[in-house]
Amino acid sequence: MANFVLKGNICYSENLNKIRIIPQAYLVCIEGESAGVFRAVPECYAALPVEDFGESIIIPGITDLHVHAPQFAFRGLGMDMELLDWLESHTFPEESKYADLGYAKRAYKQFVNHMRRSATTRAAVFATIHAPATMLLMDRLEESGLVSYVGKVNMDRNSPDILCEKSAQASLADTEQWINDTKTRYKNTRPIITPRFIPSCSDELMHGLAALAEKYQVPVQSHLSENLGEIQWVKALCPKAKFYGQAYENFGMFGGKSPCIMAHCVYSGDEEVELMKKNGVFVAHSPMSNSNLSSGVAPVTKYLEAGLNVGLASDVAGGCTENMFRVMADAIRASKLRWRLQDQAVKPLTIDQIFYIATLGGGRFFGKVGSFEPGYALDAVVLDDRSLDHPQRLDVRARLERCIYLADDRQISAKYVAGNRLF
Amino acid sequence: MANFVLKGNICYSENLNKIRIIPQAYLVCIEGESAGVFRAVPECYAALPVEDFGESIIIPGITDLHVHAPQFAFRGLGMDMELLDWLESHTFPEESKYADLGYAKRAYKQFVNHMRRSATTRAAVFATIHAPATMLLMDRLEESGLVSYVGKVNMDRNSPDILCEKSAQASLADTEQWINDTKTRYKNTRPIITPRFIPSCSDELMHGLAALAEKYQVPVQSHLSENLGEIQWVKALCPKAKFYGQAYENFGMFGGKSPCIMAHCVYSGDEEVELMKKNGVFVAHSPMSNSNLSSGVAPVTKYLEAGLNVGLASDVAGGCTENMFRVMADAIRASKLRWRLQDQAVKPLTIDQIFYIATLGGGRFFGKVGSFEPGYALDAVVLDDRSLDHPQRLDVRARLERCIYLADDRQISAKYVAGNRLF
Numbered sequence: 105m106a107n108f109v110l111k112g113n114i115c116y117s118e119n120l121n122k123i124r125i126i127p128q129a130y131l132v133c134i135e136g137e138s139a140g141v142f143r144a145v146p147e148c149y150a151a152l153p154v155e156d157f158g159e160s161i162i163i164p165g166i167t168d169l170h171v172h173a174p175q176f177a178f179r180g181l182g183m184d185m186e187l188l189d190w191l192e193s194h195t196f197p198e199e200s201k202y203a204d205l206g207y208a209k210r211a212y213k214q215f216v217n218h219m220r221r222s223a224t225t226r227a228a229v230f231a232t233i234h235a236p237a238t239m240l241l242m243d244r245l246e247e248s249g250l251v252s253y254v255g256k257v258n259m260d261r262n263s264p265d266i267l268c269e270k271s272a273q274a275s276l277a278d279t280e281q282w283i284n285d286t287k288t289r290y291k292n293t294r295p296i297i298t299p300r301f302i303p304s305c306s307d308e309l310m311h312g313l314a315a316l317a318e319k320y321q322v323p324v325q326s327h328l329s330e331n332l333g334e335i336q337w338v339k340a341l342c343p344k345a346k347f348y349g350q351a352y353e354n355f356g357m358f359g360g361k362s363p364c365i366m367a368h369c370v371y372s373g374d375e376e377v378e379l380m381k382k383n384g385v386f387v388a389h390s391p392m393s394n395s396n397l398s399s400g401v402a403p404v405t406k407y408l409e410a411g412l413n414v415g416l417a418s419d420v421a422g423g424c425t426e427n428m429f430r431v432m433a434d435a436i437r438a439s440k441l442r443w444r445l446q447d448q449a450v451k452p453l454t455i456d457q458i459f460y461i462a463t464l465g466g467g468r469f470f471g472k473v474g475s476f477e478p479g480y481a482l483d484a485v486v487l488d489d490r491s492l493d494h495p496q497r498l499d500v501r502a503r504l505e506r507c508i509y510l511a512d513d514r515q516i517s518a519k520y521v522a523g524n525r526l527f
Numbered sequence: 528m529a530n531f532v533l534k535g536n537i538c539y540s541e542n543l544n545k546i547r548i549i550p551q552a553y554l555v556c557i558e559g560e561s562a563g564v565f566r567a568v569p570e571c572y573a574a575l576p577v578e579d580f581g582e583s584i585i586i587p588g589i590t591d592l593h594v595h596a597p598q599f600a601f602r603g604l605g606m607d608m609e610l611l612d613w614l615e616s617h618t619f620p621e622e623s624k625y626a627d628l629g630y631a632k633r634a635y636k637q638f639v640n641h642m643r644r645s646a647t648t649r650a651a652v653f654a655t656i657h658a659p660a661t662m663l664l665m666d667r668l669e670e671s672g673l674v675s676y677v678g679k680v681n682m683d684r685n686s687p688d689i690l691c692e693k694s695a696q697a698s699l700a701d702t703e704q705w706i707n708d709t710k711t712r713y714k715n716t717r718p719i720i721t722p723r724f725i726p727s728c729s730d731e732l733m734h735g736l737a738a739l740a741e742k743y744q745v746p747v748q749s750h751l752s753e754n755l756g757e758i759q760w761v762k763a764l765c766p767k768a769k770f771y772g773q774a775y776e777n778f779g780m781f782g783g784k785s786p787c788i789m790a791h792c793v794y795s796g797d798e799e800v801e802l803m804k805k806n807g808v809f810v811a812h813s814p815m816s817n818s819n820l821s822s823g824v825a826p827v828t829k830y831l832e833a834g835l836n837v838g839l840a841s842d843v844a845g846g847c848t849e850n851m852f853r854v855m856a857d858a859i860r861a862s863k864l865r866w867r868l869q870d871q872a873v874k875p876l877t878i879d880q881i882f883y884i885a886t887l888g889g890g891r892f893f894g895k896v897g898s899f900e901p902g903y904a905l906d907a908v909v910l911d912d913r914s915l916d917h918p919q920r921l922d923v924r925a926r927l928e929r930c931i932y933l934a935d936d937r938q939i940s941a942k943y944v945a946g947n948r949l950f
Contacts, residue, residue: 177917177918177919178917178919179929179932179933180915180928180929180931180932180933181921181925181928181929182928183859183878183932184875184877184878198919201919207918207919210918211918211919214916214917214918392860395860395861395863395864396860396863398863398864398866398867398875399867400864400867400868401864401868424856424932424933425932425933433847434860436606436819437815437818437819437857437861438818438860438864440818440819440821441818441821441823441824441861441864441865441868442864442868443821444821444822444823445823445824445864445865445868445869446868446869452607452821454607455606455607492603493637494600494601494637495600495630495633495634495637496600496601496621496624496630496634498604502604505603505604505605506602506603506604508603509602509603509606509847509848510602510603510847510848512935514937
């Protein structure tokens with residue numbers, strides 16, 4: 105692995121409330137990690153090659169903490185309904201197609217191409233119940249240079265015949281085989297245990313998945329407290345649990361021993377928040393999806409103040425795009441509407457906060473990721489924003505702010521993951 | 528003017544709740560107007576040249592019913608505040624720069640280039656208080672081929688020294704001169720009387736502007752019921768008016784004799800709605816701006832049910848982009864959050880409704896605009912959506928839906944305004 109220096113206008117989160125901006129600075133990469141940001145190249149690195157990106161802005165790569173690869177095919181379609189109807193009418197029929205490896209190959213190629221060109225460097229990905237198509241997706245993601253966790257989905261109840269595993273035992277056997285097949289197969293791609301959500305998984309399946317997570321030391325991802333109808337359903341299915349998160353906890357699938365991502369958390373109450381904090385559960389905040397499916401708006405700043413781990417998520421295809429800049433702008437707007445329409449006790453997100461969540465907040469699930477402080481993985485996105493033209497002078501901070509509202513892959517001129525240049 | 532035929536997948540609003548889709552059809556243009564859409568070219572048009580756009584989608588041009596040209600320079604900046612603070616800190620300082628024609632030339636060139644490449648074919652535009660820069664903007668818009676109303680803004684009170692006209696008389700004299708200079712100067716560009724909003728305009732100025740509107744038969748545009756602080760301020764300034772709209776009405780500036788656009792209408796009560804209906808006032812719905820500035824969400828479907836004229840607006844730079852597709856998707860999302868968080872009596876917008884608002888709803892301000900029915904101006908946008916790739920077959924309706932969520936200028940391969948091809 106090459107050592108090198110990147111030069112440009114460097115931005116990363118100093119803390120939750122402050123983006124650090126270092127104009128015309130040098131970011132040193134040693135063996136895939138940042139050795140720090142400097143105003144001049146230190147003597148000890150003077151021999152390294154310097155890639156000068158001029159006036160471009162260099163930010164840490166973004167983590168998409170929750171995205172459904174098979175749903176990319178129908179992004180932007182069928183959004184005039186709520187979660188449970190949308191799953192039945194759009195999601196399940198589309199996901200059932202991934203039994204066909206030829207279809208999966210065409211579809212996942214498109215998904216991975218878009219992800220590769222995006223600002224996302226790391227992702228936690230849902231596949232489908234089909235192990236072969238899931239491995240195909242993992243192969244493509246590995247080739248892309250992105251770092252990802254990918255989950256073969258588990259569903260053994262309340263699912264249509266076309267997308268329902270035969271039994272808890274069959275689902276568990278498939279999953280264990282798939283973990284064995286993929287656990288050490290890749291450099292950048294890892295399996296993650298992925299029960300769709302409690303309504304789709306029998307108690308036996310949930311207990312079995314918890315055992316697999318522990319046996320193989322694999323993390324877990326699922327959905328939590330997204331939609332009011334869903335929450336009522338879980339209450340009926342798990343009468344012993346006081347709240348939705350406790351149902352996962354009772355199965356042994358809510359953080360603690362196994363790292364865990366829960367998507368949405370729109371309606372998590374105080375007890376659920378407390379348990380997430382205690383267990384180190386990551387919230388995958390999915391604002392665009394939560395608006396598209398009329399779910400609501402998660403009180404993100406409240407979660408941040410409570411000290412939860414919060415990352416940002418596209419949640420394609422509840423969200424309609426893999427472009428995390430657009431998701432960031434949407435997160436801010438949704439938080440403002442929540443403040444205005446629902447609860448002025450929960451402050452709207454600021455630019456600094458959403459930048460933190462999108463980089464460090466979700467990056468942390470992958471270890472030292474999402475910052476340019478020494479020791480962090482050198483994930484970097486280079487933004488050439490000249491096409492976002494303006495007549496006045498703008499400082500780097502203002503230009504970054506504009507990128508958050510307006511950038512897409514046209515502004516991404518280079519991308520590095522753990523020191524490897526993808527393009 | 529050439530007569531011709533366009534071939535492609537043609538979509539336009541049959542009514543508020545239905546998009547008409549005619550795959551592989553022929554749209555006939557005679558002297559700048561649609562002669563209708565046909566499944567085969569009628570005998571009488573058989574000699575006309577046919578431009579075959581293959582599988583592309585052809586939709587009516589979109590009307591942006593409220594956009595601030597001088598604010599384009601700071602789109603996506605400084606959104607972490609509400610309206611009145613944002614005006615003081617960002618808008619007024621930026622608009623004051625347009626006293627400098629050199630600056631205006633650079634800035635307006637960028638604005639017009641972006642508008643020309645967008646899906647917008649018609650626009651109602653705010654300039655600044657400066658007549659020379661406003662005329663320069665009108666020159667550039669005329670050259671672009673777009674059709675627009677452009678307003679020199681009036682402000683004679685409660686405004687910073689750098690952006691305040693010296694007196695009502697001076698403002699009126701400038702405005703009358705500017706109307707005389709521009710009323711018949713252009714083919715596609717017309718002046719529109721533009722008091723910024725009541726807090727910025729003295730009673731004397733408002734009465735004088737109403738007289739000018741009547742004398743020269745010029746329409747009017749302004750802002751209405753956008754923000755709670757603003758509404759309180761107007762109440763204090765106009766104690767005789769029962770509601771904000773009545774204050775405009777008392778000055779003779781609220782539709783009726785002079786066509787009128789009011790931007791925002793987030794908080795219009797029943798009496799205001801009734802008066803807008805009686806007077807034919809157009810609502811310029813600005814969802815992205817209303818979220819960015821934490822204003823709230825206008826109850827659009829309620830206005831539609833009440834029979835109001837409703838168009839869609841980017842409201843740059845309250846809104847951060849001129850891309851009306853993104854504004855359409857934002858409108859739907861905001862209406863869903865309003866439904867979820869505030870009031871389930873007001874239904875969310877559907878795809879069909881937002882398409883109607885963006886084309887026919889706002890187009891109507893310009894006459895027979897926004898449809899392909901015979902007699903409508905031939906404003907058309909050709910969408911080549913192949914870059915929005917997908918593995919499955921999608922019908923034209925689904926592809927259009929995806930364009931609303933995802934398209935930008937990359938998908939616009941041709942654009943016509945009143946039968947003239949812009950690119």
